[in-house]
Amino acid sequence: MPIKSLNNTSALRLTVLEHIASAFWEGRLEESVDKIPFLMRPRTETPTRCCVYKDRAVIRERIIGALGFRLEEERDESVPLKEYAARALERRKPTWPILTVCDIACHGCLKARYFVSDACQACVARPCQSVCRFNAISFAHERSYIDADRCRNCGLCKESCPYQAIVHLNVPCEAACPVQAIHKGEEGRAIIDFDKCTSCGRCMRACPFGAVIERREVLEVLRAVKEGAHVTALVAPAIVGQYEGGPGRIAAALRELGFSDVIEVAEGADRTSQHEADEFVERMARGDKFMTTSCCPAYVEAVRRHAPELLPFVSETPTPMHYAAVIARERHEKTITVFIGPCVAKRQEGLRDDLVDYVLTFEEVGALFSARGINVAECAEAPLGGASGEGRGYAVSGGVAAAVKKLVGDRCEVKPLYINGLSLKGLRQLKQYASGECPGNLVEVMTCEGGCVGGAGVMAPSKKAARAVENFSKTGKV
Structure with missing residues (x-):
């Protein structure tokens, strides 16, 4: 089955996982893992970077990350991949941090800044110079120039230019991070400050060179399935828009993949909704100004690390993932629970929740389907669950509230x-609500734009996925 992906870096992630999964199922992971970079980048293929050898080096690093290791700790390039595979097959539990950086893949982007393009007309009005409060703009040779040492990146010059001649150069990973946890190191390559990082994965999704990598839990799940353990898939509501075929066929495909049971996390969302509604009423009765939702783990982690003054306002109700795991254990006490969703930060939540054993993203499951030759659209319908439309609507912005x-x-x-x-602006606004007035009393916070459908581990464009979720929540059909 062909791999469908959002872009080339997503396709690269999927292909690495597909090779690993295929080799595992065939019982030859250790003996064949070192061949994967050569299979993916033969000499006859046009390289995506400077040369085929750098492509292979980056793929090798991606494999190490996919096997669950931190690249920052693995500096001996002479260690064969089969040794990493052997260690990974012995590992039973994932560890923090969730993300790692492949420095040789990092492009070392230019510093974020404003600059004047050739579209400048050196107009008489010179509004860019007039609005600049830092005297950073001058004129010479019939065009304007920005003094980088004086510029404070306020952007007023760009907004004022009638020719749109002033351009803002972004560093994609830095621009995507909501808490300024990623920056350039001394060598100009990306470094994640894990004291600040909330594991949202937005930097990973944003980097056009694929330099930020997830530490995967795929092998742990595959091993549990292969050993015949009872394994329950907890599928997040956003899954209905990720693969062709609809929710019933997705449930059948997961069973064909080896899962013993499939539970809608939306059933857990129904429990979250009830408990959170009761908590909200109790908080309002005792005079709280407002309550924020608690189901987005990246937001809750942002509060813990960057805005502790908001903690008293965050709902104490457990998340839909937790309640779905409770349901799974009610059905089968010894089951291994695997959350399947769009969210990288759920891995961090999973490390804290004893009822959740592993977390996979939609991308990872898509790669497993492909490696196993499972076409979701061709699977027979299977029952998915009996969640409410409101529970299924959790995946889109506004659904929780x-x-x-x-x-x-x-x-x-x-x-x-x-x-x-x-x-950052939204976090500052929330802090102001904590210390001052809040225009609402139930604040729903989604780290990813559009809601969970915009998460870092999705297969489908967020707007397409949102339409599928909304249709499913209203009609029971995609």
Whole structure:
């Protein structure tokens, strides 16, 4: 089955995983893993970087990350991949941190800045110079120039230019990070500050060179399935828009992959909604200014690390993933639980939750389907679950607040407020709500724009996935 991906870096991630999974299922991972870089980049193929040898070196690093290791700790390039594979096959539990950086893949992008393009007309009005408060703009040779030493990157010059001649150069990973946890090191390559990092994965999704890598848990799951353990897939609501064929066929495909049971995390969301609605009513009765939702792990981690003054306002209700794991253990006490979703930060939540054993992303499951030759669209329909439409709507922005508001009913007034895509500005605004007035009393926070459908581990464009989720939540069909 052909791999469908959002872009070439996504395709690279999928192909590495497909090779690893195929080799594992065939029982030859240790003997064949060192061949994967050569299979993926033969000499006859045009390289994507400077040469085929650098392509292979980057693929080798990606394999180490896919096997679950931190690249920052693995500096001996002479160690064969088969040794990493052997160590990975012995590992039973994933570890923190979730992300790692492949420095040889990092492009060492130019510093983020504003600069004047050739579209400048050196107009008489010179609004760019007028609005600059730092005297950073001068004129010479019939065009304007920006003094990088004086510029403070406020962007007013860009906004004022009638010719749109001033351009902002981004560093994609830095621009994507909502908490400024990634920056350039002394050698100009990306470094993640794990004291700040919330594991949201937005830097990984944003980097056009694929330099930020997830430490995978794929082998642990594959081993559990191969050993015949009872393994339950906890599928997040956003899954309905990720593969062709609809939710019933996705459930069948997961069973064909080897999962013993499949549970909608939306069933857990229904429990979260009820408990969060009760908690909201209790908080409003005791005089709390507002309550924020708690189901986005990257947001909750951002509060812990960057805005502890918000902690008293965060709902104490467990997440849908936790309640779905509770349901799984109610059905089968000894089952191994595997959350399958769009979110990289769920790995961090999973490390804290004793009921959740492993976390896979939609990308990873897509690679496993491909490696196993499973075409979701050709699978027979299988029952997925009996969650409510509101629980299934958790995957899109506004869905959590809507579900909670419905269950609050007429017990008290609900004034929802939405943070659709967490940013530094949004985090500052939330801090102001904590110390001052808040225009709402139920604040839904989604780190990824659009909601979970915009997560770092998705297969489908977020708008397409959102439409599928909304249709499924309303009609039970995609």
